[in-house]
Amino acid sequence: MLDRILSHDRPRSRWLALALVVVFVALAVAPFVFPGVKALSVAAKALVFILLVASFDLLLGYTGIVSFAHTMFFGIGAYGVAIASTRMGPGFGAVITGTLLALAVSLVLSLVIGLFSLRVKAIFYAMITLAVASAFQTLASQLSDFTGGEDGLTFKNPELFSPSFEPFENPVLGLAVDGKVFTYYLLFAAVLLLFLALLRIVNSPFGRVLQAIRENDFRAEAIGFRTVVYRTWSNVLSAMFATLAGALLALWLRYVGPDTTLSFEIMLDILLIVVIGGMGTMYGAVIGAALFVLAQNYLQDLLRLGAGALEGVPVLSQLVSPDRWLLWLGVLFVLSVYHFPTGIVGRLRALALRHR
Amino acid sequence: MNTTTTVTAAVPAVIPKASFDRKPVWLLLAVMALAFPAIGSASSWITLTVAGLAMGFIVFIIASGLTLVFGLMDVLNFGHGVFIALGAFMATTVMGGMAAFADQGGWQALLAIFCAMLAAMAVAGTLGLAFERVIVRPVYGLHLKQILITMGGMIVGEEIIKIIWGPLQIAMPLPEPLRGAYLIGDAAIEKYRLLASFIGACVFALLVWTLSRTKVGLLIRAGVQDREMVESLGYRIRRLFVGVFVAGSALAGLGGVMWGLYQQSVSPQIGAQVNVLIFIVIIIGGLGSTLGCFIGALLVGLMANYTGFLAPKVALFSNIALMVAILLWRPQGLYPVTNR
Numbered sequence: 001m002l003d004r005i006l007s008h009d010r011p012r013s014r015w016l017a018l019a020l021v022v023v024f025v026a027l028a029v030a031p032f033v034f035p036g037v038k039a040l041s042v043a044a045k046a047l048v049f050i051l052l053v054a055s056f057d058l059l060l061g062y063t064g065i066v067s068f069a070h071t072m073f074f075g076i077g078a079y080g081v082a083i084a085s086t087r088m089g090p091g092f093g094a095v096i097t098g099t100l101l102a103l104a105v106s107l108v109l110s111l112v113i114g115l116f117s118l119r120v121k122a123i124f125y126a127m128i129t130l131a132v133a134s135a136f137q138t139l140a141s142q143l144s145d146f147t148g149g150e151d152g153l154t155f156k157n158p159e160l161f162s163p164s165f166e167p168f169e170n171p172v173l174g175l176a177v178d179g180k181v182f183t184y185y186l187l188f189a190a191v192l193l194l195f196l197a198l199l200r201i202v203n204s205p206f207g208r209v210l211q212a213i214r215e216n217d218f219r220a221e222a223i224g225f226r227t228v229v230y231r232t233w234s235n236v237l238s239a240m241f242a243t244l245a246g247a248l249l250a251l252w253l254r255y256v257g258p259d260t261t262l263s264f265e266i267m268l269d270i271l272l273i274v275v276i277g278g279m280g281t282m283y284g285a286v287i288g289a290a291l292f293v294l295a296q297n298y299l300q301d302l303l304r305l306g307a308g309a310l311e312g313v314p315v316l317s318q319l320v321s322p323d324r325w326l327l328w329l330g331v332l333f334v335l336s337v338y339h340f341p342t343g344i345v346g347r348l349r350a351l352a353l354r355h356r
Numbered sequence: 357m358n359t360t361t362t363v364t365a366a367v368p369a370v371i372p373k374a375s376f377d378r379k380p381v382w383l384l385l386a387v388m389a390l391a392f393p394a395i396g397s398a399s400s401w402i403t404l405t406v407a408g409l410a411m412g413f414i415v416f417i418i419a420s421g422l423t424l425v426f427g428l429m430d431v432l433n434f435g436h437g438v439f440i441a442l443g444a445f446m447a448t449t450v451m452g453g454m455a456a457f458a459d460q461g462g463w464q465a466l467l468a469i470f471c472a473m474l475a476a477m478a479v480a481g482t483l484g485l486a487f488e489r490v491i492v493r494p495v496y497g498l499h500l501k502q503i504l505i506t507m508g509g510m511i512v513g514e515e516i517i518k519i520i521w522g523p524l525q526i527a528m529p530l531p532e533p534l535r536g537a538y539l540i541g542d543a544a545i546e547k548y549r550l551l552a553s554f555i556g557a558c559v560f561a562l563l564v565w566t567l568s569r570t571k572v573g574l575l576i577r578a579g580v581q582d583r584e585m586v587e588s589l590g591y592r593i594r595r596l597f598v599g600v601f602v603a604g605s606a607l608a609g610l611g612g613v614m615w616g617l618y619q620q621s622v623s624p625q626i627g628a629q630v631n632v633l634i635f636i637v638i639i640i641g642g643l644g645s646t647l648g649c650f651i652g653a654l655l656v657g658l659m660a661n662y663t664g665f666l667a668p669k670v671a672l673f674s675n676i677a678l679m680v681a682i683l684l685w686r687p688q689g690l691y692p693v694t695n696r
Binding site: 060064066122123124126127128130131132134135138139142264268271272275318319321323324326327329330331333334337338341 | 432434491494495499500501502503504505507508509511512515516518519523628631632635636639643669672673675676679
């Protein structure tokens, strides 16, 4: 049963399985166990990033395409929900319309970009997407009547998901249940389903072809697969999932702006997570995203401790200052590309093999 | 068959002028000519053209190293922006120290800028050497890893810059004597833009001279055309490549100084911002081509200034539009490098 749900792609490492279970359980019970606004938003962010990074992994890890336009599709999803909700007024109709429209836009855009530039080398595609994504970011901040410009859009969720919605008079299991909690569980369910769908995709015959293209596109073409078609499909699928992740983020934040969805920093974050978690393993996205979001929010506290201890030492205290957490992740990133290109997940699986 | 052409190509003086493709140059002139009636007044046109050329020259200086490195070793350095940022920050330090001296008069100001440029080039070049050793060397021939690793190098580099100079934007004022503009008729030409154009033209001339008139240049061009053949003739292309990488990094540092002075401020994110611009330029020019990079940079600079005057909103997308238009005309860029 579980095997079928996981599409026969088992963790294949006891430690990995344990880590996955821990992440799953922690996210499942987060609203009840970790009280406070910050903890819940950290959990929600982890959820969104799991989906976003997993969708990027379909492209980078399984197909071997580097795209820098992933945040663009992420942003399209978020803006779709936000714009529809502000134009049509809050309600499920608006959310669904916005998501569907965003999906349509992403479909067309990713298809066009894919057909236009996936025929050529990986490097060329990376550069084109970088340029397109930056143009899109400019576009979003310029069309201020439509997108709210640099300020972004703040909107209201449907009744069920708004924080003021409180169905129960008494706390349930010690938690005052409100719309925020419902939104969280919507995110949880959606991310779980979509993640399993992605797992299904990469373990299907289609996913195998993608991996073949990654390993040797010339040979894959020679066997008789039309690599351009497969690459384009992979690109489109990954864009779709990123769009959905964006829509979920918008629902959670009830706000969308260029910095939260479109900025290049987020693209770098995605890259960091994919590589550190493990390219070409969907589970890498889960582990990586959980670790990254934790690091982003709590590593700074840890570094603050370190900085306090090293107070007065000129260079070292600068190096461990809480603002420099990205430096350490960057170093980790470079090291993981060299020394364990399959990331944490690949490492754990290799360990399990050795012990067998 | 391929061999014979390469062997004859080794005999100098026959090759260069034989099949020079003039169309991109005409395109450049046509853009300038077409802008004239659109803008309407001669003085604005002169001002904008000089500004556009100055911007183009700066962009060319930054991008030339990137395109050569790609042409020679098939390495695309996504971390090129770090050298730009480093050069610019180095210059703020040097020029901050020499501020009082630089304000005394024209020559002192030029000398201060010159010192800043030298310092920036030295530091960026040294970092380039280290970058090649540590970051790029282990991943030759692996495109995917190159993109990731150089991107990682950029993240780390940007953070280190933040450690040294702080995370905030730093003002980078021009020395007093270089501010202001010359008036020719009604056309105002900023002094700094003239200086930038002059330096840019010098760098371009030097680069063209090195590439076309010296043995090193011959080897570089030959390496871009056919790397294995050069290696089989007994030249160590790795060493040549390290040299080009360092020179390219130093040029990026120089470009960073000029870009910083052009914008009058620098921020640690400058590298990532300029990256997009220079990628567009080298795609337009044809990956690996120096002349293409030059024409592409000038086109981008001119378009940015013309559209900035005619339709400011459109100007933000002028680069992308230009790239798409050029790629529709020549899918491999203006001067496609053969064998790629």
